[in-house]
Amino acid sequence: MAKIVLTADEAIFTDYHGADLFGFGLCLPCRLVPKLVQYHLLTPRAPTKHLRARFAPYALCRVEASLIAAGFNKHDVVIVPPHMIGKAIDTDTEIVAVHVLDPKGLAPVSWTLKALAGGGMSCTELEFRKLMHVVKSLKKKYKFKVVVGGPGNWQLRGYEDRYGIDVLFDGEAEVTFPIIVKKLLDGEEVPRYVKGEPMPLDSIPLITTPSRNGQVEITRGCPRRCHFCSPTMWRFRSIPLDVIAKEIEFNLKNGIKTIGLATEDILLYGAHGLELNSNAVKKLFKVVMNLARKWGVSSKIGVSHVSCASALVLKDAVKYISDIQNLTDDEPLFTQIGLESGSPKLVAKYFRGKTYPWKPEDWPNIVVEASKLLNDLYWYPCFTYIVGFPDATPDDYIATTELIDRLKSEGFIGWSFPLLLIPMGGTLIEKEASYLYLSRLPQEAIDCMVAGCELSLDNSRMLINKVIKTRNPMLSRILSRLATLALNAMEIWISDVKRDLSVIDSLYSKVNIRSTPELIKAAMPNCLAIVKKHT
Numbered sequence: 001m002a003k004i005v006l007t008a009d010e011a012i013f014t015d016y017h018g019a020d021l022f023g024f025g026l027c028l029p030c031r032l033v034p035k036l037v038q039y040h041l042l043t044p045r046a047p048t049k050h051l052r053a054r055f056a057p058y059a060l061c062r063v064e065a066s067l068i069a070a071g072f073n074k075h076d077v078v079i080v081p082p083h084m085i086g087k088a089i090d091t092d093t094e095i096v097a098v099h100v101l102d103p104k105g106l107a108p109v110s111w112t113l114k115a116l117a118g119g120g121m122s123c124t125e126l127e128f129r130k131l132m133h134v135v136k137s138l139k140k141k142y143k144f145k146v147v148v149g150g151p152g153n154w155q156l157r158g159y160e161d162r163y164g165i166d167v168l169f170d171g172e173a174e175v176t177f178p179i180i181v182k183k184l185l186d187g188e189e190v191p192r193y194v195k196g197e198p199m200p201l202d203s204i205p206l207i208t209t210p211s212r213n214g215q216v217e218i219t220r221g222c223p224r225r226c227h228f229c230s231p232t233m234w235r236f237r238s239i240p241l242d243v244i245a246k247e248i249e250f251n252l253k254n255g256i257k258t259i260g261l262a263t264e265d266i267l268l269y270g271a272h273g274l275e276l277n278s279n280a281v282k283k284l285f286k287v288v289m290n291l292a293r294k295w296g297v298s299s300k301i302g303v304s305h306v307s308c309a310s311a312l313v314l315k316d317a318v319k320y321i322s323d324i325q326n327l328t329d330d331e332p333l334f335t336q337i338g339l340e341s342g343s344p345k346l347v348a349k350y351f352r353g354k355t356y357p358w359k360p361e362d363w364p365n366i367v368v369e370a371s372k373l374l375n376d377l378y379w380y381p382c383f384t385y386i387v388g389f390p391d392a393t394p395d396d397y398i399a400t401t402e403l404i405d406r407l408k409s410e411g412f413i414g415w416s417f418p419l420l421l422i423p424m425g426g427t428l429i430e431k432e433a434s435y436l437y438l439s440r441l442p443q444e445a446i447d448c449m450v451a452g453c454e455l456s457l458d459n460s461r462m463l464i465n466k467v468i469k470t471r472n473p474m475l476s477r478i479l480s481r482l483a484t485l486a487l488n489a490m491e492i493w494i495s496d497v498k499r500d501l502s503v504i505d506s507l508y509s510k511v512n513i514r515s516t517p518e519l520i521k522a523a524m525p526n527c528l529a530i531v532k533k534h535t
């Protein structure tokens with residue numbers, strides 16, 4: 001058996017049937033996600049061959065690659081999905097490393113959904129606890145060391161003993177993680193908290209396990225310096241094109257049928273600081289599309305994020321990406337964008353860099369103009385915006401609501417979702433922010449949250465069949481039906497919350513549909529209560 005086992009919990013270690021956005025469903029309190037839906041529809045188990053995962057979350061692939069590049073034998077390192085770790089760990093195991101995103105349900109999406117739904121443990125936290133329960137009991141038997149790292153590591157500070165964690169690893173893995181592993185194997189002392197050094201661009205270890213849904217990293221970090229953001233704390237780098245091409249080709253050769261580009265902003269590719277580079281972006285897409293054609297990739301290239309100012313600066317590159325992929329209204333590109341706030345005062349204080357080369361007071365116009373440009377070229381974005389900046393006033397919330405209303409009146413196609421500000425570890429705003437509860441927010445903030453949800457509700461009904469595309473058409477139909485039910489529930493929730501916020505505590509916090517008997521037992525009276533309120 002392998003000496004070093006790499007894993008993650010079931011909320012992360014899955015391909016979501018090819019639809020990455022299902023991952024957001026797991027940020028809901030688990031009482032609102034029936035087990036049947038979670039385990040059978042949203043998060044199928046990752047397949048294995050001789051205990052080795054056939055695909056893995058990209059970060060784990062990179063960690064494995066860094067160990068092999070540092071001289072470890074492939075036989076000594078194995079990426080294992082969580083349902084197989086009982087078989088993969090034995091007396092040979094010396095280190096178990098766990099990748100985490102949202103282990104305590106404190107990330108912005110989970111925290112916000114918790115607040116909006118009336119509390120409860122998120123599926124992300126539940127799955128992390130389940131995994132660590134197994135890891136801890138195996139540790140008692142086999143005495144290996146446990147290292148935990150990944151973007152959610154900050155949530156576990158102070159909980160190391162509870163979960164049996166020996167080393168909490170923060171930062172980039174490629175350089176430092178292999179050093180820590182060697183020290184642990186040699187029985188040397190390793191501090192409880194380790195910070196990884198930045199990865200140099202001239203020695204990037206190439207993945208040797210295919211990555212989930214063909215995701216590959218194209219940039220790391222972001223130069224815009226928003227105060228609430230953690231990736232911006234990492235030095236900005238564009239991954240060399242030959243590395244990207246090799247990793248994509250490796251995935252496609254090994255049975256992955258899609259390509260996804262992971263970035264904080266696709267249009268930052270090849271940029272020098274905030275000076276964008278249209279040619280580099282176009283060259284990237286030319287190379288990627290050539291690979292897609294060579295290997296018969298039929299789906300559009302996934303793009304995780306873009307930003308409004310970049311889109312307006314690189315209009316030609318946005319058009320190039322649309323044209324080369326033949327984007328249409330039936331096959332658009334879905335991506336995420338941070339809108340954050342419609343108040344120039346808050347823009348200037350917390351995310352001035354996002355507006356570059358324009359000024360904070362231009363931000364509302366930048367958002368509207370970029371939306372029009374993107375929509376015209378069949379990019380349908382999901383805007384997220386922040387509620388709870390430390391010094392936000394009712395006027396600031398009104399400014400954001402007005403911006404959302406402007407988007408609506410311009411016919412914006414896409415979504416807008418509010419996120420409560422959280423004191424995310426490692427961000428510039430960490431010390432100023434606190435966990436917020438809806439009851440402590442002014443009515444204008446609640447109105448602002450509702451406005452975004454209403455826009456999303458209307459557009460979701462129109463876009464649902466375009467968004468829910470899994471590899472299996474039958475499954476896509478089932479999920480579209482379930483999503484329609486969820487949208488109906490959201491519509492009722494919005495109208496209730498608009499009338500009286502306390503309904504979240506008095507009614508919605510009691511809904512529990514986790515197990516089938518609970519689904520039947522709890523849904524009936526609650527559904528009746530909700531129906532009664534509306535008849």
Ligand code: SF4
Pocket residue numbers: 222223224225226229230231232264307338351354
């Ligand atoms: S633009 Fe996005 S990725 Fe860049 S610093 Fe701001 S929030 Fe972070």
